[in-house]
Amino acid sequence: MQRHERLFQPVDEGPAPTRPPCRTPARAPATARAVSVPGRRRAFTLLELVVSLVIMASGLLAIQALLVRQSKQVCRLERWCQPHPTYYVVSQSDKWMRALGAPASLETQAGHTAWTSPVGPPFDYNVTLNSSARSDSGQQVSARVSLQLKE
Amino acid sequence: MRKTTGQRPAGFTLLELLVVSVLMIGLTMMTAQMWRHFSAGAADIAGRTVAAQELRLALESLSDDLGSVVWATPTMTDGLRICRKDPGGQADVIVEYSLSSRRLVRNNLSVGVGVPIANNVSGFVASDVTSSVLRITVCVTAKNMTREATLFWSRT
DSSP, rough: OOOHHHHHHOOOSSSSSOOOOOOOOOOOOOSTTTTTTOOOOOOOOHHHHHOOOOOOOOHHHHHHHHHHHHHHHHHHHHHHSSSSEEEEEEOOOHHHHHTTOOOOOEEETTTTOOOOOOOOOOEEEEEEEEEEOOOSSOOOEEEEEEEEEEE | OOOOTTTTOOOHHHHHHHHHHHHHHHHHHHHHHHHHHHHHHHHHHHHHHHHHHHHHHHHHHHHHHHEEEEEEEEEEOOOEEEEEEEEOOOOOEEEEEEEEETTEEEEEETEEEEEEEEEEEEEEEESSSSEEEEEEEEOOOTTEEEEEEEEEEEOO
């Protein structure tokens, strides 16, 4: 107990140390806003105004670029998907393509024929005329031919 | 701003606060209007894209089956029944397209398996225009955007 009392006894530190006098004069505030001169209204500096304008302009430019891109995408999408398209389905006529299960082609105009098969080279045939007949008027000729595939 | 006089801290006057509040409200309303227009356009784009995608899936499946078709006929429930060559197989395959709970389902009747082809399908109608021409109409509605395509197929 005596020890505690000794420990918690206020220590006489003597007079408070005095701060050495400042050798430099009082520093001027960095901005004019920090200065409060009686009788004058504080205002923004030109630097603050320019910075705020630059930030606002960059934001507006970003929004404008976004809107322009969006309108372009909408126009492209509208061109891509027509509202009510009509397709004419042309099934495969070639036996190879049918055997391979090729899909039908969707034509936007009627009257298109199916595309030819790219399978195999063009073939040559030996043509033999078996018989022929001419009509009475002589304007039509019918013939019976036989085709034989060249080896 | 109020003048700094003595020990009194500086602050805004009521008039300044009112003016700033009115300007802020105006700017907020303008921004909200612009954002509403922008979000509506974005939602339209999403709907159009989904509808076009589903429609494309349906058309690709139909064209795949109609490529090697043997015969095709509408069913009693506005569906479509197709007999097609089976690639790699000997026997023909019969498939049937029907609409079930906004889904276009392709049922392989030969195997007994049904597969949904496209979602958000609001209409699928196959009908005979003439004795040789078949008309297939597919309508897709996604997010209030509707896309419809019509197919004509000739039996000749």
